[in-house]
Amino acid sequence: MGILAWIILGLVAGLVARMLVPGKDSQGLIITLVLGIAGALLGGFVATQVFHVAGIQGFFNLSTWVCAILGAGVLLLAYNLLTSRRSSGRTGRASRR
Template structure:
């Protein structure tokens, strides 16, 4: 697959993963795109190395999309866990409304 196909696959996989993962969406389109591309790579790697399945066979193959969406969802969950903020307000603007 070409670089444009990876970008499109990553964007769509990231957007679908964003719809599937519960919680507030604080990241923008660029972070979604990057998480989607990284998720596609992670999903393809895990599918081929761990489960011995064909992970990335082509742009229009269902296994490619499933691997990309699952990988993006896992990375999105990890991103949400790392960037989760506590409920209390702190910092410079804590007392102002």
Template sequence: MGIIGWIILGLVAGAIAKAILPGRQGGGWLITLVLGVVGALLGGFIGSQIFGVGIDGFFDLSTWLLAIGGSILVLLIYGLVTRGSRAGTTR
């Protein structure tokens, strides 16, 4: 899968992860893209180590499930890290 495929996969997986997780996550489309790509890489690594399934093709169901699962994990970690930085702001 090429770099454009990774970017599209990351953007879509990050957006789906934000839609699945409850609450209000910060960050715009750029943060979503970065978290999605990192999540796709993490999901592919975890999937290959645990299940023996990696991120092979753009249209494989396992690719999308691993990317979305990894994006959810990365988004949860991102939320825990940035939660304290928003405590002092008022709206």
């Protein structure tokens, strides 16, 4: 599967992952789509390295979509954790003064 297909898959996977990831959505749509693309690419790379399958199975295969959505979900969770720590750290310091 080519890079263009992974980008398209990542756009959709980012939106699906945003619906599945619990918590407040602190990021905008553009960041969600970028994280979705990166997550799909990362998920595809990890899956090909771990399962030794070239290009996963194809664009319309369920395992490809699950891999992309999981990769996007992991990146969205990491992004939410990083941004929530920063925002809570700033308000915690300001309230102590």
